[in-house]
C-alpha cells in the first residue's frame with residue numbers, strides 16, 4: 001500500500017487489508033510505504049489512528065517508511081493510492097514485470113476508472129471517513145479475489 005507520506009492513507013489501507021485477511025484466514029503479507037521519506041519513522045497521523053480505531057482496527061504501532069525499488073522483489077502487488085503515487089512507483093521499476101505489479105487501489109472497486117484516493121492531510125476530519133470507506137470497499141474486493 002503506497003501513498004505520499006505513509007502517515008494518512010496507506011497506513012489505513014494496510015490496517016484494513018490486514019484485518020480482512022486475518023478474518024479470512026489467508027496467509028498474505030501486507031505492508032505500506034510512502035513515495036516520500038518526509039515522515040519516515042513516524043506514527044500514522046492521529047486522525048488515521050482514530051478513524052481506524054472507530055472500526056476496531058489498531059494502526060498505532062505502524063511506522064512510516066519510504067518505498068524502495070527493492071520492494072518490487074518483496075511484494076507481488078503494489079497498490080498506489082493516487083495517480084501521482086502510481087507514477088512515482090512506476091518510475092522506480094526496473095522491468096516490465098515490475099511495472100505490472102503496480103495498480104491503482106480504487107480500480108479494485110470503481111473498475112477501470114483510474115480514480116485516486118483523495119489526500120486528506122490538509123483537509124477536514126470527514127476526509128478520513130471518506131478515505132476509510134473507499135479503502136474498505138476496495139480491500140473487501142481484494143480479499144474476495146485473493147480467496148479464489
Ligand code: 4NP
Nearest residue numbers: 003004005006007008009121
Ligand atoms: P498521505 O498524506 O500521503 O496519505 O500519508 C500526506 C501526508 C503528509 C504530506 C502529504 C500527504 N505532507 O506533505 O507532509
